Amino acid sequence: MTAAAKHLTPVVLELGGKCPAVIDSDVDLQVTARRIVAGKWQANNGQACISVDYIITTKDFAPKLIDALRKGIEECFGTDPMESKDISRIVSSNHFSRLQSLMDEYKVYNKIVVGGQRNQKELKIAPTIFLDVPGDSQLMQEEIFGPLLPIITVENVKDSIDLINSKPKPLAAYLFTNNDKLKNYFVQSVSSGGMAINDTVLHVTVSSLPFGGVGESGMGSYHGKFSFDAFSHKKAVLYRSFSGDSSVRYPPYTPEKQKLIKAVTNGGIFNIILALMGWSRD
Amino acid sequence: MEGLEGTLAELRDTFKSGRTRSVAWRKSQLRGMIEFVQDNEERIFQALDQDVGKHPVEAYRDEVGVVAKSAKLSLSCVEKWMAPKKGDLPLVFFPASAQVMPEPFGVVLIMGSWNFPISLTLDPLIAAISAGNAVVLKPSELSPTCSSFLAENIPKYLDPKSIKVIEGGIDVCEQLLQQKWDKIFFTGSQRVGRIVMTAAAQHLTPVTLELGGKCPAIMDSSSNPTNMKVIAKRIAGAKWGSCSGQACIAIDYLLVEERFASDLIDLLAKTIKQFYGENPRESTSLCKIVNKNNFKRLLDLLKDPLVEASVAYGGSVDEEKMYIEPTILLNPPLDSQIMTEEIFGPLLPVITLDDIYESIDFISSRPKPLAIYAFTRDEKFKKQILSRTSSGSVTFNDTLLQFLCDSLPFGGVGQSGFGRYHGKYSFDTFSHEKAILQRGFFPELEPRYPPWNSFKLHFIKLAYAFNYIGLILLLLGLKK
Numbered sequence: 001m002t003a004a005a006k007h008l009t010p011v012v013l014e015l016g017g018k019c020p021a022v023i024d025s026d027v028d029l030q031v032t033a034r035r036i037v038a039g040k041w042q043a044n045n046g047q048a049c050i051s052v053d054y055i056i057t058t059k060d061f062a063p064k065l066i067d068a069l070r071k072g073i074e075e076c077f078g079t080d081p082m083e084s085k086d087i088s089r090i091v092s093s094n095h096f097s098r099l100q101s102l103m104d105e106y107k108v109y110n111k112i113v114v115g116g117q118r119n120q121k122e123l124k125i126a127p128t129i130f131l132d133v134p135g136d137s138q139l140m141q142e143e144i145f146g147p148l149l150p151i152i153t154v155e156n157v158k159d160s161i162d163l164i165n166s167k168p169k170p171l172a173a174y175l176f177t178n179n180d181k182l183k184n185y186f187v188q189s190v191s192s193g194g195m196a197i198n199d200t201v202l203h204v205t206v207s208s209l210p211f212g213g214v215g216e217s218g219m220g221s222y223h224g225k226f227s228f229d230a231f232s233h234k235k236a237v238l239y240r241s242f243s244g245d246s247s248v249r250y251p252p253y254t255p256e257k258q259k260l261i262k263a264v265t266n267g268g269i270f271n272i273i274l275a276l277m278g279w280s281r282d
Numbered sequence: 283m284e285g286l287e288g289t290l291a292e293l294r295d296t297f298k299s300g301r302t303r304s305v306a307w308r309k310s311q312l313r314g315m316i317e318f319v320q321d322n323e324e325r326i327f328q329a330l331d332q333d334v335g336k337h338p339v340e341a342y343r344d345e346v347g348v349v350a351k352s353a354k355l356s357l358s359c360v361e362k363w364m365a366p367k368k369g370d371l372p373l374v375f376f377p378a379s380a381q382v383m384p385e386p387f388g389v390v391l392i393m394g395s396w397n398f399p400i401s402l403t404l405d406p407l408i409a410a411i412s413a414g415n416a417v418v419l420k421p422s423e424l425s426p427t428c429s430s431f432l433a434e435n436i437p438k439y440l441d442p443k444s445i446k447v448i449e450g451g452i453d454v455c456e457q458l459l460q461q462k463w464d465k466i467f468f469t470g471s472q473r474v475g476r477i478v479m480t481a482a483a484q485h486l487t488p489v490t491l492e493l494g495g496k497c498p499a500i501m502d503s504s505s506n507p508t509n510m511k512v513i514a515k516r517i518a519g520a521k522w523g524s525c526s527g528q529a530c531i532a533i534d535y536l537l538v539e540e541r542f543a544s545d546l547i548d549l550l551a552k553t554i555k556q557f558y559g560e561n562p563r564e565s566t567s568l569c570k571i572v573n574k575n576n577f578k579r580l581l582d583l584l585k586d587p588l589v590e591a592s593v594a595y596g597g598s599v600d601e602e603k604m605y606i607e608p609t610i611l612l613n614p615p616l617d618s619q620i621m622t623e624e625i626f627g628p629l630l631p632v633i634t635l636d637d638i639y640e641s642i643d644f645i646s647s648r649p650k651p652l653a654i655y656a657f658t659r660d661e662k663f664k665k666q667i668l669s670r671t672s673s674g675s676v677t678f679n680d681t682l683l684q685f686l687c688d689s690l691p692f693g694g695v696g697q698s699g700f701g702r703y704h705g706k707y708s709f710d711t712f713s714h715e716k717a718i719l720q721r722g723f724f725p726e727l728e729p730r731y732p733p734w735n736s737f738k739l740h741f742i743k744l745a746y747a748f749n750y751i752g753l754i755l756l757l758l759g760l761k762k
Contacts (some may be wrong), residue, residue, distance in 0.1 A: 001482035005476050008491065010700035026597050028723040034731055042732060044668035076732040086732035166297070178723075181439070187298075187718055191385055194717035199378075203719035208369030214387070214714040215464065218487040221715065234702070236690035237668065240680035242509040250519050251557040253339035261339055265347035 012230050016143050017170035017182070018053040021200065022160040024177035025061040031175045032198075033068035037076050039174065040165075041127045045088040046147040047095075050172045050194075050201055053144050056160035066151065070114050073127045081126045082117050085233060090123045090146065099125055099146040107137040108150075115147075121154030125175040136198065146213030156217055161189050169193075174200050193217050203229025286457055289418070289446055290374050293389045297416040301387065305361055311440050313409045315404065318439040319349050325431065326400055333425040334525060335570035344524070345400040348686070354704065355688055356412040360452055363412065363709045366718070374745050374753075378721045384713035386414035387488070388464030391456070393478070395469045396572055397528045399425035402492075403432065405443070406467045409708030415459040420458060422470075423451045424572055434699050449706045463487050463594070466711060469530075471624075471696055478702070490711055491702025493694055495651035496534040496626050499681070500641045500667070501546060502658035503539045513657050513679075514549040518557060520655065520681030522608045526569040527628045530698075531653045531682060535626050535639040540634040541627050549634060551595045554608045570604065571627065577604040580627040583620040584609075594632070639663065646671045650696030655681050674698050682695060 004011045021036060040052045057065055077084040090096045100118065102108065105120055108130055115128035130150040133139050139150050157177075164173065173192040177183060183197055193213040194201040204211045204223065212221025222230045248257045248264075298638040301307060319326065326346055330336040336345075361657075369380035390410050394403030403421050403611045419436070421429035433447040448454065459481035468478045469492040482489045499517055520533045538546055558565040571577045581599065586591055589611065590597075596609035611631045614620050619633055634669055645654065649678060652674040656667050674694040675684045684690050685704075693702025703711045729741035737756075 001486065002471070002480050005479035005483055008472060008475060008493070008697055008699070010477065014488065027575070031723045031726055034726070047340075078733070084733070086734050106316045112561065177448075183720070186381065187730050191388075191714065192716065195719070197720040198723060199719065199721040202375070202721070203717055205381070206369060206371060206375065206717075207721060208371070209380050209382060209717035210715050211717065213717070216486050217632055220488070233672065233695040234691050236675035236684055236687075236692065236696070238677040238680065238684045238687060238690065239589065240678060240683065242506075242512045242679060245512045245515070250515050250522075251337075251339075251523060252559070252565065253567045258339045258342065265343065265351055269508065 005026055010223065012212070013218040014211075014220075014222075015171070015216065015218035016049040016145070017168060018140075018143050019050055019170045019172040019174065019192075019218040020054040020160070020164050021055050021176065022157065022164075023055060023057040023061065023065055024157050024175075024179060024182060025058055025064075026178045027176045027198075029064060030072075032070035033065070033076070035122060035176075035198075035200050036069060037072040037127075041073065041081075041087060041147055042076070042151055044092070045125075045127075046149075047088065047145050048201075049120045050204060050231055051145075052200055054140065054151065054171070055103035055149060055151045056157075056163060058157055059153060059155065059177065062131065062151055062153050066113055066131065069149075070127060072233060073114065077127065081115070082124055082219070087124075087127075087147075093120075093123065095146070096120060096123050096125070099148060102138050102142075102144065102146070102148060103128065105138050108133040108139050111150075129267055158185070161186060168262075169213070169217055171213045171217035172196070172201075172203070175265060192213070193221075215242060286448070286753075287460065289448070290461055293418065293444065293446065297386075297388050298662050300333065300409075301324070302416050302443075302444050303363065307441070307444075308360050308364075308412055308414060309357055311371055311445070312353050312360070314439040314441075315353040315408060315411075316350055316357070318435065319346050319400075319404075320602055320668070322431075322435060326428075329427040329431045330400065332427040332570055334397065334528070336525065337567050337569075338607040339567075340523070340525070340569065341400075344398055348401040349404045349408070351686075352408050352688075352704075352708070355661060356408050356708070359706065360412045360709070363706060364414075369717075372748055373750060375719075375721075377724075378719060380720075381718045381720055383716045384413070384522075384709070387712060387714055388415060388710060389418070390415045390465040390467065391418050391420065391458060391463045392459075393458075393466070393468045393470065394421045396422035396424035397525045398531075399428035400432075402469045402682045405708070406703065407470070409703050410465075410467070410712045411440075412444070412709050413712035415712055417446070418458070419445065419447045420455065421447065421449065423449065423454075424605075460484075460617065465489070467701075467711070468492065470491065473698065490693070490703070491699040492530070492692075492701070492703075493531040493625070493651055493652070493697065493699035495625050495694065495698040496621075496640070497531055497651045497653045497655070497673075499536050499655040500534040500638065500645075500657065501536060501538040501542070502638050502663060503542055506659075510545075510549055514553045515680075516681045517655075518550055518553040518608075518656075521630050522554065522568060522628055523557065524682060526571065527630075528569065528572060528626050531600060531628075531685060533630070533655060533681060534651070535616070535621065535631040535633060537633050537638070537644060538634060539638050542635065543612060543632055547594050550610055550630075554595075558608065562608055563600065563603070568608070568628075571606060572600045574604065576627070577601075577606070580606055580625075580629065583618075583623075583627075583629060586618050586620070587613075589614045589618050589620050592631075600694075615621070641664070642670050644675075650674075650694070650698055652683065652694045652698040653677065672696065674702075713737065 115126040117126040171193040207224030208222035212224040311471035364606040366381040366383040463483040594612040596607040688705030729738040
């Protein structure tokens with residue numbers, strides 16, 4: 001954007017962020033777990049701007065959720081995900097090292113509840129879940145962009161919204177719940193590029209929905225007609241004729257002209273007639 | 283600056299509290315805006331006269347009237363604009379609903395300009411309010427009477443917890459630009475526009491830049507001579523009748539075929555006398571040059587000997603009164619400053635061409651302007667102008683009026699800026715359109731999940747093509 005500023009070039013920035021998923025306790029657990037697996041490890045093994053970055057759920061519900069996720073991972077990738085052909089590898093050794101250091105940070109390394117296996121030679125990291133890592137750990141400060149999933153627990157599911165709003169605006173936010181009030185509250189209170197309720201990632205496949213960020217997750221959007229608009233300048237064109245010229249538009253300005261201009265701008269036809277009647281032709 | 287950071291923190295808290303998001307708040311502020319301009323009309327006229335010598339008719343037409351009209355439109359439409367819009371969903375997503383919901387960006391910065399110091403600060407403010415944002419308004423320090431008038435009176439009519447006016451010069455602007463804003467709306471020069479965008483880039487803040495450029499007017503030979511008087515008035519009105527040429531959409535220069543040039547100049551000269559009398563210096567209908575810097579800049583444009591020699595009408599100057607007579611020049615050199623920079627003053631170069639169609643290449647070989655004006659009845663020529671030039675807007679057979687149409691977006695392209703406002707575009711410019719997809723838990727589509735196989739690939743291919751019959755056949759085992 002700084003470079004574009006030199007030439008006053010407009011930009012669309014599709015960036016990233018930490019996309020949260022809030023899980024309420026009244027959900028269909030099996031479907032929820034599969035959709036989270038789809039939105040995390042099936043999306044380029046977490047290396048996607050709209051992957052679920054971290055989960056927020058209640059303290060009570062977390063153990064059930066972790067079990068369901070463990071099962072979901074096994075259903076999709078088998079008992080040893082490192083052997084599965086259905087999971088992407090990490091893109092480069094740089095990123096592998098980056099993710100490794102996120103995993104090995106002293107604040108989090110003992111919080112792993114699922115996975116943790118890695119193979120540097122093959123650039124593979126297994127789907128890994130952490131429980132309740134500290135808010136100031138690297139895992140919770142940067143966009144993960146990998147197969148590591150922290151689960152943060154709160155007392156009440158509504159507290160999750162304050163937590164999300166205390167961080168930069170993400171590209172996507174997800175909520176799983178059957179509670180309509182919570183859905184409305186979430187939609188109204190959380191600002192993100194886009195959001196999906198009771199699913200992950202799919203909102204970007206709907207061409208009638210704009211795909212783009214807000215705040216630190218970017219500016220501008222595309223998909224569907226938004227794509228055409230993103231690369232178009234909408235030129236305003238006004239066609240007029242020579243007839244219907246009114247000298248009230250032009251100087252010298254007189255009190256009569258002032259009255260008429262007021263009437264015309266205010267739009268009231270009655271006032272215009274009154275002003276016209278009191279207006280002398282020049 | 284502690285005061286500024288404290289102010290910003292207060293606005294962030296206010297925005298976070300949700301105060302600015304309700305329909306009731308937005309409407310109350312818009313009503314407050316209407317009351318503000320209606321109650322203070324005379325004082326606004328006086329302030330504008332003080333800063334730029336603007337006559338009350340111009341002041342009403344371009345400033346007070348614009349603000350009142352814009353606030354009334356927003357007041358009547360804001361609820362409709364705020365409502366989420368349903369998105370079309372293909373059957374393959376069933377059951378689901380898709381919506382686009384506009385939401386405010388948050389705390390926004392609006393930087394106004396000095397030539398229309400009321401409307402170019404308050405109209406964007408109306409836009410920001412109708413979209414539900416908290417606002418810092420920074421009027422231009424080059425129109426100090428209007429700036430302090432706004433600072434003193436806006437808090438009396440609008441919510442002081444959510445809308446703040448901050449005055450000051452370059453140092454205050456610099457400090458403002460260092461802060462993190464959720465959106466910046468800037469009206470002003472290209473030079474400062476670059477500075478604003480560079481500062482915004484540090485925080486990934488989206489910006490709208492309403493800049494300027496050299497707005498050309500084309501006069502076609504096919505114009506009926508009896509319409510010439512109307513054309514001359516519209517040209518003169520769009521040059522000297524709009525803040526004495528100090529307007530982003532003022533006509534900067536004219537293009538005309540050589541054989542019509544002298545008649546046109548004569549007619550323009552007559553029109554100037556008609557508008558401003560024999561001695562325009564005495565006219566109250568002509569705005570003054572805003573300050574010494576701009577006066578000197580304009581004088582320097584005329585000092586070039588070849589430019590001076592091209593003066594066909596006017597040209598007199600009173601340095602003490604910072605007055606420059608409405609001036610017409612005939613063919614100043616194309617590489618002179620008057621033809622390479624935005625003039626922003628009462629000097630009108632007339633450039634002659636052999637064939638009026640040459641105007642298209644002339645304009646398109648130069649930076650894209652904010653507006654193009656073309657006086658012509660040649661439909662083929664109109665189509666060519668539209669397809670072979672690019673500008674913020676094009677107006678045929680008239681001038682300036684595009685600014686008053688709420689259904690037309692007002693904004694630039696290329697060096698004349700990006701982003702736009704007026705009418706609903708105003709609301710959109712200060713809104714983030716959030717995409718929302720709502721789904722149920724049932725049914726579940728197995729092909730969404732690994733382990734992958736060729737069946738699932740086939741399924742996804744058919745789904746992307748919306749080939750529902752194919753999908754059914756596949757599911758029934760009847761498709762390979």
